[in-house]
Amino acid sequence: MSRLPHVRRPLLAATAVASLALVAACGTADSGSDDPSTPAGGPTATTAAPSPDPTPTTTGGSEAADPDPEADAAAPPFPADTSVDTADPTGDAALTVTDVRVGHHDGYDRVVLELAGTGTPGWRVEYVDAAVEDPTGETVDLAGDSVLQVVVTGAAYPFETGATEFPLKQPVTAAGTTVVTESVLVGTFEAQTQAFVGVTGSPAPFRAYLLENPTRVVVDVQG
Known part of the structure; x- marks a missing residue:
């Protein structure tokens, strides 16, 4: 035992x-x-794949620079040539360009110079050999083959009208235009405000006319 x-x-x-x-x-x-697929301490944590960044979008100018339905009714017919177009301002005209717009319409491109101040503006619109600033004589960068100069008469400086002037020498473009490449407001000197419109190819017929409420000088270029 x-x-x-x-x-x-x-x-x-x-x-x-x-x-x-x-x-x-x-x-x-x-x-x-x-x-190896399962580490110590528990199952492998899963992380959702990051979503792709949104596709960047771009915005162009308005397809109708001045959608006023009365604009086309007020527009004169296009001339058969490219001769100078002029109109005289009223004696009390003192206006500042506050906006510049470019857009495409069926059969033509439109440039609109909107103004604020008193009186009614005049203008002189014509093709010139080069975009040359008055009075400095400096060449203004402008895209296009032909140069259409727009001089608004009866103009005044912003400190005289109290209006905010549109930025100078800033190209204005729009998507879908067929003949106008861009428009540039240059500046004011001796009661005249100068702007340029770049045109693709040879000089094309244009028309210039006035719209009111608000005051606008409109230039349509055929193409």
Whole structure:
């Protein structure tokens, strides 16, 4: 009888060792260290792919520089040639160009010079050899093959009219034009405001006329 305890101790020790080994093996298997797709501590976190950036859009000028329905009714017919077009201002005219717009209409492109002040403006519109600023004599950068000069008469400086002048020498363009490339307001000197219109190709027939409420000098170039 004295041998039984002596024999059982090794058996109990062996059993305990086997149990510890089994627990360690299970722990190792649960850790997932043998599976590279599943790191220790739990399943791999997933991250949604970032959405692509929105496609950038561009905006062009208005397809109708002056959508006033009365504009076309007031417009004279296009002349058969490209001769000078003139009109006289009223004696009380003192106006500042506050906006320049360019747009496309069926059969022609339109340039609008909007003005604020008193009286009625006049104008002199004609093709010239080059875009030359008056009175400096400096050449103005202008896209296009032909240069149409627009001189608004009866003009005044902003400090005289209290109106905010449209930025000078800033090209104005619009999407979809067929003959006008851009228009540039140059500046005012001796009661005249000078602007240029770039035209694609040879000089094309044009017409100039007045619209009111608000006051506008409109130049349409056929093409």
